[in-house]
Amino acid sequence: METVLSIQSLTKNFGKLTAVNNLNLEVKRGQVFGMLGPNGSGKTTTLGMLMGVTNPTQGSFSWFGEAPSNEVRKKIGAVLEHPIFYPYLTGQKNLELNAMIKQCPPENIPNVLELVELTDRRDDKYKTYSLGMKQRLAIASALLNDPTVLILDEPTNGLDPMGIAEIRGLIKKIAANGKTIILASHLLDEVQKVCSHFAVLKKGNLVHIGPVDDVGKGSEVVEVGAEVANLNEVLLNFTGTSSIIKENGLYEVTLRDGFHSKELNRFLFDQGVTASHIHTKKRSLEKMFLEILAGS
Amino acid sequence: MLHLLKIDLKKMMNYRTFWVVCGLYFITLAFTTASGMEFLKWLANTFEDFGSELNINRIPLYHFPDVWLNLVWFSGCLKIVLAIMVVISVTNEFTYRTVRQNIIDGMSRSQFLFSKLLTNVLLSLMSVLMIFVIGLVTGMIYSPVIDMQNIITDLEFFPAYFLEIFFFLSYALMMSILIQRSGLTIILLLLSQMIEAIITANIDDVLPEIIPFFPMRSIWNLIKFPYQRYAFQEIQDYLKFSSVAIVVGWIVIFNYLSYLKLKKSDI
Numbered sequence: 041m042e043t044v045l046s047i048q049s050l051t052k053n054f055g056k057l058t059a060v061n062n063l064n065l066e067v068k069r070g071q072v073f074g075m076l077g078p079n080g081s082g083k084t085t086t087l088g089m090l091m092g093v094t095n096p097t098q099g100s101f102s103w104f105g106e107a108p109s110n111e112v113r114k115k116i117g118a119v120l121e122h123p124i125f126y127p128y129l130t131g132q133k134n135l136e137l138n139a140m141i142k143q144c145p146p147e148n149i150p151n152v153l154e155l156v157e158l159t160d161r162r163d164d165k166y167k168t169y170s171l172g173m174k175q176r177l178a179i180a181s182a183l184l185n186d187p188t189v190l191i192l193d194e195p196t197n198g199l200d201p202m203g204i205a206e207i208r209g210l211i212k213k214i215a216a217n218g219k220t221i222i223l224a225s226h227l228l229d230e231v232q233k234v235c236s237h238f239a240v241l242k243k244g245n246l247v248h249i250g251p252v253d254d255v256g257k258g259s260e261v262v263e264v265g266a267e268v269a270n271l272n273e274v275l276l277n278f279t280g281t282s283s284i285i286k287e288n289g290l291y292e293v294t295l296r297d298g299f300h301s302k303e304l305n306r307f308l309f310d311q312g313v314t315a316s317h318i319h320t321k322k323r324s325l326e327k328m329f330l331e332i333l334a335g336s
Numbered sequence: 337m338l339h340l341l342k343i344d345l346k347k348m349m350n351y352r353t354f355w356v357v358c359g360l361y362f363i364t365l366a367f368t369t370a371s372g373m374e375f376l377k378w379l380a381n382t383f384e385d386f387g388s389e390l391n392i393n394r395i396p397l398y399h400f401p402d403v404w405l406n407l408v409w410f411s412g413c414l415k416i417v418l419a420i421m422v423v424i425s426v427t428n429e430f431t432y433r434t435v436r437q438n439i440i441d442g443m444s445r446s447q448f449l450f451s452k453l454l455t456n457v458l459l460s461l462m463s464v465l466m467i468f469v470i471g472l473v474t475g476m477i478y479s480p481v482i483d484m485q486n487i488i489t490d491l492e493f494f495p496a497y498f499l500e501i502f503f504f505l506s507y508a509l510m511m512s513i514l515i516q517r518s519g520l521t522i523i524l525l526l527l528s529q530m531i532e533a534i535i536t537a538n539i540d541d542v543l544p545e546i547i548p549f550f551p552m553r554s555i556w557n558l559i560k561f562p563y564q565r566y567a568f569q570e571i572q573d574y575l576k577f578s579s580v581a582i583v584v585g586w587i588v589i590f591n592y593l594s595y596l597k598l599k600k601s602d603i
Contacts, residue, residue, distance in 0.1 A: 091440045094602045114442035124437040128351050137346050140339070141441045181441075 041068040043105065044189055044220045045090070050099035052085050052244075059085040061244040062099070067222060067237075069188075072215045074231035074252070075224040076329060077241035083224040084121055086241070087193055091118050103189075114142045117182030118191035123174040127167035131158055131177050134166055135184060144185035152180040156210065172203035179210060190214060193224045208234060232325035240332050247336040255325050262301045265290045265317030266308070278307050290317060340451035341458065343443075344425075348455070353424060358459075361417040362466060368414070369407050369470050372397045373478070395566050398478035401489035405562045405573060407471045408497040411463065412559060415501050416526065418459055419508035423521045426452060426512035436603045445598045449513075453591065456505040464498045492575050493559060499583050500555050506590040507551065513594045528552060554582040 045067040052060040060082040067073045075083050088094035090101060092113055103112045125134045132149065139146045153159045156176035161169065169177065175195060182190055192211070196204040211234050215221055225231055231238055232252060240248040259282065264275065275284055275291055280299030285292045293304065301320045308315055348354040376392040383390040396402050429435040438448055476482060508525055515521045532552045540547065548557055557579040560572040 088602070092444075093436050093439050095600070110439070110442050110444035110447065113440065118440050120436075120440060124433050126347060126351075126434055127432060129347075130350075133346075133350055137343065138441055140343050140346060141438060141443055143339075143442070 041070070043067070044069050044071075045101065045103055045222070046105075047086075047090075047101040048099055050086065050089060050101055051097050052082075052089060052094060053097045058244050060089070060241075063241075063244075063246055065239060065246065065249070067220060069220055070218055071237050072211075072221045072223065072235045074235035074238035075222065075241065076226065076228065076231060076238055078226060078333070080243075081241040082244040083241060084193055085244075087118070087120050087191055087222070087224060091116070091120060091191065093120075114144075114185060115187055116189045116191060117185065117187035118193075119175075119178040119182050119195060120191070120193045122197075123178030125166045125174070125177065125181075128165060130163050130165055131169070132162040134177070135181055138181045138184055142185040148184055148186065152183045155183065155213075156180040172199050172206070175199060175203070175207060176210075179207070183214070187219070189220045189222065191222045191224075194226070195223070196225070196227060196230060204230070228324070228326040228329050238325070240329060242333055242336055245336070248332045252325065255323060255328050259297055260295045260300055261321040261323070262293045262295060262304055263290050263317065263319040263321060264293055264304070264308070264315055266313050266315045268313050271313065274308065274311050274313055275304075277311075278304060280304060280307075292321075337450075337454065340447055341454040344451040344455045345458075348425065354421065357417065357421040357424070361414065361421070362462075364417070365411055365414055365463070365466055366470060369411055369467065370474060372406070372474075396478075398474040400475045400479045400482065400486035402562075402565075403471045403475040403479075404490045404493050405559070407467050407474075408493045409559050409562050411467050412497065412500050412555070415463075415504045418463065418501065419504050419525055420522055422452075422456060422459075422505050422508040423512045423518055423525065425455070426509055427516055427518040427521060430512075430516040431518070439603060445603075446595060449591075449595055449598055452509055453506075456502060456509060460498050460501040460505060463501050464494055467497065468494060490573060496558055496575055496580070499580070499587070500558060503551075503555060503583050503587050503590075506587050506594075510590040510594045510597075513597050548578075549582055551586045554579060554586060558583050 043066055045065070047063055047065040050060055050063040051058070063082075063086060075086070077083050085094055089096045090103075090108075092108060092110065101108060103116065106112050125131075126137070129137065131153070135149045135152070136146055139149065150159070153162055156179055158173060158176055158180060161173065166174070166177070175197075179192070179195065182192070195211070196207045199207065208230060211221065211223070215234065221234075223231065223235060232255065235252050237251050238249070239246060264271070268274070271291060272284065272286070275281055275293055278293075280295045280303060282294045282296045284294075295301075295304065301318060305315065305318055373392070376390075376395060376397060380390040380392050397406055429438075435448060439445060443451075475487070479486070507528075508521075511521045511524060512518075515524070529552050532550050536547050536550055536553060547553055558575070562571050562573070565571045565573075
């Protein structure tokens with residue numbers, strides 16, 4: 041697969057603070073790449089360096105195999121942190137200005153406005169927009185030049201649940217068109233829902249990188265409930281049991297590798313125990329994220 | 337190059353403050369420079385009240401070629417208004433952080449600076465054109481004899497006037513990029529004349545030979561105060577190469593510092 045972005049030992053120091061430390065990363069075409077990390081872990085600094093607004097202290101990166109330049113940036117659509125526009129210009133004029141800077145035809149403006157559902161408000165000044173509309177205008181602006189790569193930094197920050205759902209739908213729609221998306225977020229649920237790959241940053245260090253599908257892999261956790269007094273002992277007798285926790289009257293059984301809820305169910309049945317509740321819990325990205333952060 | 341100018345003008349064209357400030361500047365420029373005769377009449381009236389007489393026809397304020405230098409020197413005093421417009425335009429980019437988005441969207445840092453510089457060139461050229469037209473019209477009206485020789489005399493003050501305006505706008509641009517806050521920048525801009533005067537007054541006894549190299553002083557030396565010629569004093573009605581060189585030197589320094597600051601800093 042074609043490499044869109046390649047980062048080699050990128051480092052940024054702000055005085056004594058190392059915001060990004062020796063980062064190596066590759067993003068391939070078509071990936072929806074999530075960048076996770078707590079606040080202040082260096083996500084925005086990294087994206088700022090990639091988009092030419094923050095000068096790296098050390099290291100290098102290349103877009104599409106080319107050295108970074110303002111011409112390369114024109115092929116990328118990016119929204120970093122907050123949406124930024126001229127408050128005294130209308131949405132339409134702001135996009136016209138952006139089209140001039142990106143040197144792309146202004147004919148795209150109606151299309152992107154339609155996509156983010158801002159056509160009705162295009163002639164209102166930007167400063168009259170709500171936060172959700174500002175975010176959507178920023179996405180419209182990022183899509184203006186039909187970029188092959190889209191960078192979104194906390195695109196749902198400060199939005200209400202409806203706005204979040206809208207933006208998430210939009211990202212999925214864009215990803216379905218085969219665009220490469222780099223999404224920085226601390227909303228793990230969001231990343232799990234839309235991303236194909238993810239990386240975790242902690243205090244500027246890369247602590248994990250891999251496909252999102254891997255999150256569900258590994259040992260299975262099964263929640264079991266049955267109306268027998270010695271359920272705990274029965275469960276302990278199962279050869280596949282690794283550990284048991286009792287929670288809210290139910291037993292959470294973590295299984296050894298290679299064992300599944302199916303075998304546990306059969307074992308219980310053979311022991312004459314009929315489970316009234318049995319539920320395989322999928323490991324969430326949130327849990328994995330906390331594990332990664334705790335382990336690093 | 338034209339493309340960069342268009343981008344910067346696009347930012348301005350729908351900005352009401354820009355129209356108000358530029359409108360005020362050009363209207364004030366036109367009215368004040370065109371109403372010199374009214375001023376002389378008022379002066380004559382005042383003299384009369386005190387019992388002395390002033391023959392305003394003996395003061396050839398608008399006669400070719402006097403009119404050029406008279407208007408150019410006077411309108412140079414209004415350049416601060418235009419400079420304040422530049423400060424607003426540039427510091428806005430920092431307060432709204434739009435400079436950051438411009439660069440993310442694909443402008444290089446030098447292109448950003450260049451787009452602002454081109455606007456400065458345009459504003460300076462407009463001032464030059466305005467004063468030239470006003471000078472030409474008033475000269476035609478008030479000059480007793482109109483001959484080509486007198487009209488084309490002293491025209492070199494127009495390139496000098498351009499330099500003066502462009503110099504000051506470059507200074508405003510640099511201060512805006514260095515300070516990034518409109519209020520503080522405007523205050524420093526207004527005070528720079530005075531601050532420099534205090535410094536030069538203090539070193540007058542020690543190092544008088546470096547005083548012509550001070551930036552604000554270099555402008556006063558480029559286009560010298562002309563009105564004392566009506567009190568029968570000698571004036572400098574030509575351009576000195578050294579003064580031009582110092583002003584051009586400062587223009588290069590100001591814009592290079594702007595470039596360095598933009599290049600080095602995280603935006």
